[in-house]
Amino acid sequence: MNAAAARTAPPRSSPKSIDDDLRAKAKSLLEQFVNQFGGVGVWGAVISTVDGFDVAMASMPEAEGTKLSAMASSISAIGDMAVQEVGTGKYHQCITIEGADGYIFILNISCSAGPMILSIAASKEAMLGKLMYYARQVVEKMTKA
Amino acid sequence: MIEHKIIFTGSVGAGKTTAIQSISEIPPVRTDVLSSDLTIGKDMTTVGLDYGEISLGETERLRLYGTPGQERFAFMWRILAQGALGVVILVDHTRPDPLLDLALYLDHFKALIRETACVVVISKMVESHSPLLEDFSEFMRQKQMVCPVIQADVRDREQVLWILDLLLVQMETRQ
């Protein structure tokens, strides 16, 4: 057997349990979310599986969404560990990473099709209260999806 | 207390999380989550890191870090490699191309392998199937990387301790 030929390419995005309907729903929720800000403050958003495969993204180059999915998966898992070790809960609800020019927010989604993560990239101009309000709505709607 | 950082890396499902679980004296810190990738053949996969500890006598302690196996987490490999004094590369023999798997980790960790200690461990070895253990050794020689290549069952504490011994011997001779 030629082992190299038998080796399948690693899947680019998650094959299991996430059907096209759910992907479409995630995509439309993200687009609505991003549009709410009319191009001011919010750069883009991606929903990923908890093991770091992108499910849907909006206003974000594909390569960036794919990379952010993997990183958010690691950060989110480490965040959950920290929350448990310190006794502040079982899962984190939001992780904020502030850079010089903007923010990354990472939120847990307990979706029935499998746990997922919402990541949002925003600039310093973003209105954080409004952003969080709508982000939590996306989480809630995905939870019920 | 002298502390050394050791990392366990290698192919998905090869047993990095299991190896640390087998020997850690503290409850290991784990970041395994539900896997949505059916091709890896198990339910959970590491996306962040594993962490455990084991003491060697009264004065030395090893801090054990496990990496995720999947390549999209390669950024974690770079983070976890920092400051390590030894690396264990686990290769799952039952995956489609274990030599190609080994090459990936040898390449990513080559600086660490050259400068510190390394052991290559073939797990889930089916001895009647190629590549044979000597094929892995030969592969290492071709890459001009010198380190022990062994097979082991990392579910067994004694065998993981043996891996650490092989690592420690190298660390001592290099010091």
Ligand SMILES: Nc1nc2c(ncn2[C@@H]2O[C@H](COP(=O)(O)OP(=O)(O)OP(=O)(O)O)[C@@H](O)[C@H]2O)c(=O)[nH]1
């Ligand atoms: N049959 C058999 N099973 C083994 C052997 N060694 C390890 N396993 C099993 O293989 C699995 C290894 O899983 P993990 O320890 O999660 O592997 P990992 O390398 O951490 O995988 P990722 O974090 O997903 O990259 C466990 O279910 C072990 O019990 C072996 O020699 N024979």
Ligand SMILES: [Mg+2]
């Ligand atoms: Mg693991």
